[in-house]
């Protein structure tokens with residue numbers, strides 16, 4: 001077993017012995033006999049041993065220093081693989097790679113054995129993961145709190161061009177990094193009714209009775225800070241049935257209840273809902289929300305009370321950040337605990353709660369807003385509902401006072417209205433901070449979506465432009481470029497990305513340009529190999545790699561991209577001699593299982609790929625690749641290999657985007673609309689180093705407010721567009737079923753029962769997009785200038801580190817204390 005910490009000198013022999021020992025005790029095997037998976041487990045346990053030392057030390061130090069702690073409450077943590085990242089943050093990656101090589105083991109193959117922990121859908125869940133990395137690296141006390149889904153985001157297989165969802169049994173081989181903590185189990189109660197009893201002190205006691213309960217068992221995952229010995233905790237909750245009844249004493253009713261409770265426990269953490277930016281209103285989803293929130297809030301309060309005596313000062317040591325509205329029941333749950341368990345008055349409990357909870361909004365898409373029917377909400381969470389009703393009653397009184405006689409204000413702002421509980425309103429009214437995730441997004445919240453709330457409580461509103469961790473998305477994902485950056489500006493960028501601006505002076509340096517393009521080429525070769533292995537498609541690493549990877553959603557407009565590819569293909573067929581720089585269009589995207597147009601778009605991409613990739617008459621100038629099962633682990637390789645970053649959402653719809661930042665960090669040029677954080681990316685790198693096109697968010701919002709536009713005018717007047725659209729319904733890409741893509745055609749041209757024609761302005765932006773794509777091609781032909789722009793993108797990406805984002809959360813919202821660990825063997829300094 002390892003005895004020293006990796007922060008002290010890495011002991012190679014000790015590590016090798018530890019791996020051999022683990023293979024023996026875990027599997028009764030020698031290294032030669034062990035499978036790849038078993039070697040992965042043995043390596044992971046050897047590293048965990050090191051991490052646990054640091055973990056214990058960190059928690060001991062936190063107990064001593066008692067810093068304020070943030071609980072990042074989130075339904076999703078899209079962590080990605082842990083092993084490589086942990087090694088990076090322990091600053092032990094190269095040493096371990098060497099040690100494994102001594103043993104005849106390739107570290108890449110070992111890393112590749114780990115299933116991606118995919119407890120998230122996309123941007124929102126990955127943001128949570130980046131934030132945890134930054135919090136640990138910057139020395140802030142933090143817990144991530146979430147759900148240990150038995151099945152995470154589904155695995156995607158493509159069969160006959162269609163997406164097939166395959167269950168993600170990520171725990172099949174066990175998760176070596178987690179620790180089960182049964183001593184912190186909590187009971188969570190659902191259903192029943194609330195009775196009021198007056199106790200001996202004359203106080204009202206609210207008791208939930210006739211309920212069903214579930215036992216919540218926490219599993220802890222270590223979150224390793226970079227090079228600082230700090231290890232924070234991601235605490236994810238599993239569900240187990242409560243052991244509840246003695247066999248002799250149960251009658252029929254007890255038996256029924258026991259069975260129901262067991263089913264509840266079995267179902268509740270079974271699977272992640274695979275919806276991104278979409279509210280489905282399922283009862284089980286609300287159960288999941290209350291399940292992990294009740295357990296997390298109970299634990300936060302208990303932990304606080306173990307060391308403090310005055311619950312009225314809870315907010316001085318604890319803050320809850322609500323990652324979207326999904327955890328918003330935390331507000332009422334905290335009120336409940338403060339009043340029912342600690343006997344605070346309403347006003348006392350409210351004073352604490354409103355200084356503890358803060359809310360992040362991640363979207364303005366109407367279909368993503370959580371609005372629970374009263375019937376469902378009150379049946380499942382009767383006590384919580386009472387509390388929300390009272391919050392609502394008091395809030396409405398306040399609105400009436402401030403806007404006398406304005407019924408409309410109440411209709412627009414009430415928390416409970418029209419038979420529904422509006423979770424965003426609850427979060428805004430009951431928290432001390434409301435933030436958007438990019439400047440433009442926050443402005444739209446203030447001026448449009450949340451205007452009434454902004455008017456009434458402007459002091460709560462603030463912007464926190466998203467960020468990403470450079471440790472995973474450059475240092476781990478792109479080791480060649482990371483080394484090159486370090487060679488030019490030193491390695492401070494790893495914990496202070498602003499330092500990467502030192503690269504600017506190399507943008508016009510011919511040698512630097514050549515080195516950069518060479519690294520990009522090698523990364524393209526690496527991705528080409530992956531694509532050949534996984535997709536059986538051969539792509540030319542000398543072509544332009546033009547990439548759109550993100551969840552499939554109509555507002556993200558993958559359809560615009562593929563329609564444009566169809567248009568280019570038509571152009572090439574018309575004129576095979578035309579100037580055309582070879583291009584590889586790469587897509588990666590999962591569609592929500594029930595999202596028809598999204599799934600059909602995947603089929604269209606693959607159908608176009610089939611035709612284009614196999615048409616000898618275009619001489620391989622266009623290749624279209626749909627990468628199966630886009631996930632964090634292959635994303636790291638994809639960003640590293642990209643030349644062009646497609647960020648083409650309908651302006652105003654993408655709250656921020658974070659993939660855009662990962663591409664930029666890896667030296668891809670943005671082809672995008674003025675949406676989300678693209679605005680700030682362009683502000684940093686300069687318009688001349690990006691390709692911007694299309695409607696502005698103001699223009700989009702104006703169209704929306706004044707009845708849209710008529711895509712038929714474009715269809716009638718533009719033969720190129722008309723031809724492409726006709727190809728959706730004339731069998732060009734589906735000769736066996738000419739009606740296959742009719743729904744996509746209809747979405748663009750025919751007003752549907754629930755939506756306008758071309759709601760996302762694809763036809764309106766089509767020609768500007770095609771024109772921007774021509775600029776891309778022209779720019780790429782000038783290799784030196786392209787390299788200059790690419791280097792500048794890397795150099796100007798400093799703002800988009802999640803370290804910067806977290807520091808802003810700390811300064812403006814959380815006010816956490818920075819923790820520095822004393823050097824081992826040193827007495828800690830007095831505070």
Ligand code: GPK
Pocket residue numbers: 121122123124125127275276277278324362363368437466654655656657658676
């Ligand atoms: C927003 F509302 C949601 C959601 O349900 N899921 C999700 O991933 C994303 N998001 C936004 O769509 C992105 O623009 C943003 O960068 C990301 O959240 C993180 O803030």
